[in-house]
Amino acid sequence: xxxxxxxxxxxxxxxxxxxxxxxxxxxxxxxxxxxxxxxxxxxxxxxxxxxxxxxxxxxxxxxxxxxxxxxxxxxxxxxxxxxxxxxxxxxxxxxxxxxxxxxxxxxxxxxxxxxxxxxxxxxxxxxxxxxxxxxxxxxxxxxxxxxxxxxxxxxxxxxxxxxxxxxxxxxxxxxxxxxxxxxxxxxxxxxxxxxxxxxxxxxxxxxxxxxxxxxxxxxxxxxxxxxxxxxxxxxxxxxxxxxxxxxxxxxxxxxxxxxxxxxxxxxxxxxxxxxxxxxxxxxxxxxxxxxxxxxxxxxxxxxxxxxxxxx
Amino acid sequence: xxxxxxxxxxxxxxxxxxxxxxxxxxxxxxxxxxxxxxxxxxxxxxxxxxxxxxxxxxxxxxxxxxxxxxxxxxxxxxxxxxxxxxxxxxxxxxxxxxxxxxxxxxxxxxxxxxxxxxxxxxxxxxxxxxxxxxxxxxxxxxxxxxxxxxxxxxxxxxxxxxxxxxxxxxxxxxxxxxxxxxxxxxxxxxxxxxxxxxxxxxxxxxxxxxxxxxxxxxxxxxxxxxxxxxxxxxxxxxxxxxxxxxxxxxxxxxxxxxxxxxxxxxxxxxxxxxxxxxxxxxxxxxxxx
Numbered sequence: 001x002x003x004x005x006x007x008x009x010x011x012x013x014x015x016x017x018x019x020x021x022x023x024x025x026x027x028x029x030x031x032x033x034x035x036x037x038x039x040x041x042x043x044x045x046x047x048x049x050x051x052x053x054x055x056x057x058x059x060x061x062x063x064x065x066x067x068x069x070x071x072x073x074x075x076x077x078x079x080x081x082x083x084x085x086x087x088x089x090x091x092x093x094x095x096x097x098x099x100x101x102x103x104x105x106x107x108x109x110x111x112x113x114x115x116x117x118x119x120x121x122x123x124x125x126x127x128x129x130x131x132x133x134x135x136x137x138x139x140x141x142x143x144x145x146x147x148x149x150x151x152x153x154x155x156x157x158x159x160x161x162x163x164x165x166x167x168x169x170x171x172x173x174x175x176x177x178x179x180x181x182x183x184x185x186x187x188x189x190x191x192x193x194x195x196x197x198x199x200x201x202x203x204x205x206x207x208x209x210x211x212x213x214x215x216x217x218x219x220x221x222x223x224x225x226x227x228x229x230x231x232x233x234x235x236x237x238x239x240x241x242x243x244x245x246x247x248x249x250x251x252x253x254x255x256x257x258x259x260x261x262x263x264x265x266x267x268x269x270x271x272x273x274x275x276x277x278x279x280x281x282x283x284x285x286x287x288x289x290x291x292x293x294x295x296x297x298x299x300x301x302x303x304x305x306x307x308x309x310x311x
Numbered sequence: 312x313x314x315x316x317x318x319x320x321x322x323x324x325x326x327x328x329x330x331x332x333x334x335x336x337x338x339x340x341x342x343x344x345x346x347x348x349x350x351x352x353x354x355x356x357x358x359x360x361x362x363x364x365x366x367x368x369x370x371x372x373x374x375x376x377x378x379x380x381x382x383x384x385x386x387x388x389x390x391x392x393x394x395x396x397x398x399x400x401x402x403x404x405x406x407x408x409x410x411x412x413x414x415x416x417x418x419x420x421x422x423x424x425x426x427x428x429x430x431x432x433x434x435x436x437x438x439x440x441x442x443x444x445x446x447x448x449x450x451x452x453x454x455x456x457x458x459x460x461x462x463x464x465x466x467x468x469x470x471x472x473x474x475x476x477x478x479x480x481x482x483x484x485x486x487x488x489x490x491x492x493x494x495x496x497x498x499x500x501x502x503x504x505x506x507x508x509x510x511x512x513x514x515x516x517x518x519x520x521x522x523x524x525x526x527x528x529x530x531x532x533x534x535x536x537x538x539x540x541x542x543x544x545x546x547x548x549x550x551x552x553x554x555x556x557x558x559x560x561x562x563x564x565x566x567x568x569x570x571x572x573x574x575x576x577x578x579x580x581x582x583x584x585x586x587x588x589x590x591x592x593x594x595x596x597x598x599x600x
Binding site: 264265266267269271284285286288289293295297298299300302303 | 401403404405406422423425426441442444445460461463464479480481482483484501502503520521
């Protein structure tokens with residue numbers, strides 16, 4: 001089933017970490033397997049926040065000698081960052097398998113990201129000036145507590161509660177997906193993509209990498225491909241309705257935008273609230289009510305509807 | 312059910328009671344469906360276990376801290392105590408509120424509801440001063456439900472009777488599989504509205520999305536605005552004087568009659584040209600018609 005949520009403050013900032021936690025906690029019944037957040041803080045030109053995973057949680061719980069291997073991976077990771085002319089400004093070990101780096105790097109980051117991800121067991125969850133992508137097993141409250149999201153000040157966020165259907169219950173299959181290597185772009189999705197393998201092969205032939213077998217990752221790669229080729233977010237969302245088969249509603253966030261698209265059958269839910277200062281959307285109204293208890297007007301976007309909002 | 316008292320009925324299991332009351336007489340035999348009626352049955356307009364409520368006895372229930380299950384249980388307890396008017400405060404988009412009410416009741420929600428609101432009801436009058444999520448009033452048998460704002464998709468799915476009214480716009484697949492009753496929408500409706508409709512009437516004062524009335528068997532759909540496209544086997548038909556009279560009366564009842572009247576409405580019915588429509592066994596055709 002899965003639950004998705006998004007919010008964007010127009011021309012202002014708020015505690016989007018806490019707001020998204022409340023929304024996703026209200027959607028817990030739609031997906032208890034994992035929870036993910038893509039939160040956007042104020043952009044910091046020149047500095048990049050890199051959220052990185054060096055093992056799966058299950059590996060840490062069960063793997064023999066895994067902590068030694070993780071230590072080795074981190075040493076190699078930091079060495080590769082140095083060789084890529086990235087200067088580590090801060091390092092935070094959030095869990096034994098998840099780290100947060102703030103790095104200073106000039107120029108393109110794609111080569112650095114690919115070099116880092118060549119390390120076995122290492123996956124960059126997000127890289128960007130404003131984006132921080134956090135995902136883990138458990139409900140929103142647990143994940144937010146572990147990753148100290150309650151005080152995240154920012155402009156917008158998207159989130160996801162996952163009910164695993166066609167792929168594993170692990171962090172690599174959790175949403176949101178970072179649109180590698182396009183900095184600051186993330187995607188959450190509710191639905192099933194039926195031409196996943198055809199589209200995936202097309203994208204792989206164009207040089208894009210996939211880190212999981214989850215169909216939702218295709219939307220992130222598809223969006224990254226379009227944005228890299230100069231397509232606007234709105235046009236990318238529109239073309240996806242024609243090119244991607246299946247039933248889906250998905251949200252895309254960039255450094256300063258939030259967009260949504262709904263498939264041609266309108267088979268997956270989304271409820272939308274829009275005011276001059278805040279836009280909030282979720283699979284169910286109960287999530288919006290979690291942050292806006294007062295009586296408000298909401299509506300369901302129709303089939304093939306595409307919207308993009310600016311922060 | 313000559314000679315059967317309410318006490319006897321209440322002592323039965325739910326299955327026995329349903330069969331005794333003639334509510335479960337359908338038996339599937341092969342591909343045919345037979346419905347048998349007991350000619351000796353007394354007329355019965357209420358369920359024997361329905362609470363005897365007084366509309367003038369009113370209760371306001373603040374549901375802010377209650378779960379859906381707790382709210383529904385509390386409502387049933389209030390009806391047992393004879394409360395005939397219940398006002399629900401702070402529903403906050405909770406799912407499944409007010410389902411399965413099988414007796415008369417004035418039910419007022421001060422706020423918005425989530426999925427499956429007031430589904431499976433048979434008799435109450437409901438007013439929702441807010442919005443509803445997906446599948447509002449699914450399988451409704453009788454009564455009235457009025458929503459003051461917008462509604463989500465599959466609004467009035469499979470309803471069999473009563474009036475279901477949304478003053479705002481509704482999502483996709485409105486009235487899917489409806490088997491009776493009336494759905495009235497003040498605004499627009501989404502794609503595939505009236506999909507597999509079998510009976511009943513749907514009025515949409517605004518526009519309709521694509522594939523309107525797709526694969527409908529019977530029933531009437533009236534659209535006041537534009538139709539993006541008709542579905543398979545859905546065709547437009549003449550809006551008769553009887554249709555206009557009925558539209559005026561029905562819309563006036565809920566103060567939703569457009570200023571320009573109803574002459575501009577488009578009527579959509581089943582073309583009955585589906586490949587298998589005339590290939591059904593006689594007994595199946597009887598049920599469908």
